[in-house]
Amino acid sequence: MPGVTRRINRLRFATPYLILISVCCFGCEEAQPTSPLQVEATPTEAVSVPQTDVKNTTKPNVMPKFNPLTPEEALVILDKGTERPGVGEYTTKKDPGTYICRQCNAPLYHSESKFESHCGWPSFDDKIAGAVDRHTDADGRRIEIVCHNCGGHLGHVFEGEQFTPKNTRHCVNSISMRFVPQGEELPPMIQAESD
Numbered sequence: 001m002p003g004v005t006r007r008i009n010r011l012r013f014a015t016p017y018l019i020l021i022s023v024c025c026f027g028c029e030e031a032q033p034t035s036p037l038q039v040e041a042t043p044t045e046a047v048s049v050p051q052t053d054v055k056n057t058t059k060p061n062v063m064p065k066f067n068p069l070t071p072e073e074a075l076v077i078l079d080k081g082t083e084r085p086g087v088g089e090y091t092t093k094k095d096p097g098t099y100i101c102r103q104c105n106a107p108l109y110h111s112e113s114k115f116e117s118h119c120g121w122p123s124f125d126d127k128i129a130g131a132v133d134r135h136t137d138a139d140g141r142r143i144e145i146v147c148h149n150c151g152g153h154l155g156h157v158f159e160g161e162q163f164t165p166k167n168t169r170h171c172v173n174s175i176s177m178r179f180v181p182q183g184e185e186l187p188p189m190i191q192a193e194s195d
Ligand SMILES: [Zn+2]
Pocket: 101, 102, 103, 104, 105, 106, 147, 148, 149, 150, 151, 152
């Protein structure tokens, strides 16, 4: 059986080469050098970030230092609410004096301009010059009046009602004002800071 013998001899001859090749490949994998790009891991350390001293940091006060308001006052003056009719402390007041803004002390109305309208709120047919600004109300119908200096809500103004010769009614919430009797010194006005 010369063919069989020749195949066995060929295997005997080839086997050492097969072993050598496999060892070489295996060895190559094992001997793979460490990549030169691999860098040594740096130990992690807690980085100390300088902390700002919040206790001594003062926030710049950009708001004017108006008179502090009670929640009831703020509801009308800042949130444009309306006092219930007939409950305001100045509705029927007739004393001579000046009505000033409760938030910033700006003089708004003289008592000579006050008249009885029976509407339930203090009524004036004129304001102190330059003290009151008018804006169209959010409802688009009424005219809102605000303090010219601080923008605090005062009430609404109506015209053409024929209450007085001036034909104007400033319908003002008592809680938006403070009354200073005649002869008493007016407190200084707290100026709104300009931008
Ligand atoms: Zn004001």
